[in-house]
Amino acid sequence: MASSSTKEIEKELLPLIRVYKDGTFERLVGSPIVPPSLLHPLTNVSSKDILISNNPSLSARIYLPKLHQNQKVPILVYFHGGAFCVESAFSFFYHRYLNILASQSNVIVVSVDYRLLPLNPLPAAYEDGWTTLQWIASHTTDSPSNTEPWLIEHADFDKLYVGGDTNGANLAHNITMRAGNEALPNNVKILGAMLCTPFFWGSKPIGNENVEEHEDSLAIKVWNFAYPDAVDGVDNPLVNPCAAGAPSLATLGCSKVLVTLTGKDEFRDRDILYYETLKKSGWKGELEELFDAADEPHAFQLFTPETDEAKAMIKRLASFLV
Structure with missing residues (x-):
């Protein structure tokens, strides 16, 4: 060979x-794949791996904080980052991070192992996100096909959140846009979207983006690799929700949104534009104040969750998930 x-x-x-x-x-x-854990020694959060769909094959890791009997808590559907091609719901960085987040926010987290490149170009990951939401919403009724006891016993389906970081936050945004136009089973609604340094881009540079190197930027390369057939390329509304002709953000299908930024993130100016566009769109939800992690690098809360800056960010995310 x-x-x-x-x-x-x-x-x-x-x-x-x-x-x-x-x-x-x-x-x-x-980061390497790690197993789930019952009663994680540092957080008292339990986790296990679950099958959401056989066709296509779709799995997730679900996290349950330590709860009282019959206690109901919010649900966070989380999408990991990694440019649609690396990392996993089962990898070390996300397992460590979501253990902490589930513990501090006291929510059930469903971390989706959506299909990756190169075998599954977009829109596969978007479809996997919607399939996951449908599967969760189906647990609101008593049916033999609803088999996840942690959801049946402890999920408050009136407090369903979606979230993620970088391209995972892009997934969360687009799934929430779909929820504004397409109903979930049993009329379940998304309460909030938590978008951490979301991956948005466009063909024309804005703000502090490098004009000379814009067409050769990693963001454009990622999008063209992930979705080579996307109509309008990097101005497709999936990656450029502020593009001319994109669907109005007023149709975003949730009641509140939190956007976080870092000072050293290449998507910073795009995320500010998204925030301002949503604010002016006529959307009827509650747009929370931007959380700006100042001089921190991209995805720092995953890589160094023990720092004071990461703790402050995770505390802010937890306060949103109520």
Whole structure:
């Protein structure tokens, strides 16, 4: 068998993934897969892996904080980051982070292991997000197909949240837009969307984005790799919700939104534009004050959750999930 150093490369998205002409591929970054845990020693949160759908195959890791018998708590459907091609609901960074978030916010977290590139280009991940919401909403009725006891016994379906970081926050936004136009089973509604440094972009540079290097930016490369057939390319409303002709953000299907920023994130100006566009759109929900983590780098709360800055951010997220 040929080694990766001798195989012919078909395409690559550096520093993330490389695809070879024989159909194999290498994910070049990412944290290791770790098992779930019953009563995590640091947080008292229990987790397990669950199957949401057989066709397509779709799994998740669900987190349950330590609760009293029959206690009902909110649900957070969480989408991990990783440019649609790396990381996992089962990987170390997300397992550690969501244990902490579930504990501090006292919510059930369903971390979706949506389908990744290169085998599953977009819109597969968007469909997986919607399938997950439908599966959760179905648990509001008494049916033999509703098999997840943690949801049946402890979920408050009037407090359903979606959230994520970077491309996961992009997924959360777009699924919430879909919920504004398409009903979930049993008329379940999304209460809030928690968007941490969401991945938005566009063909024309704005703010402090580099004009000379804009067309060669990693963000454009990620989108073209993830969704090569997207109408209007990087101005497709899925990645540029502020593009001319994009559906109005007034149709966003939730009651409140929290957007977080960091000072060293390339999406910062896009996220501010999204926030201001939503504010002016006529949307009837509650837009919470931007949380700005100042000089922190991209996704710092995942990589260094023990720092004072990360603790402050996680505390703010927890206060939103009520």
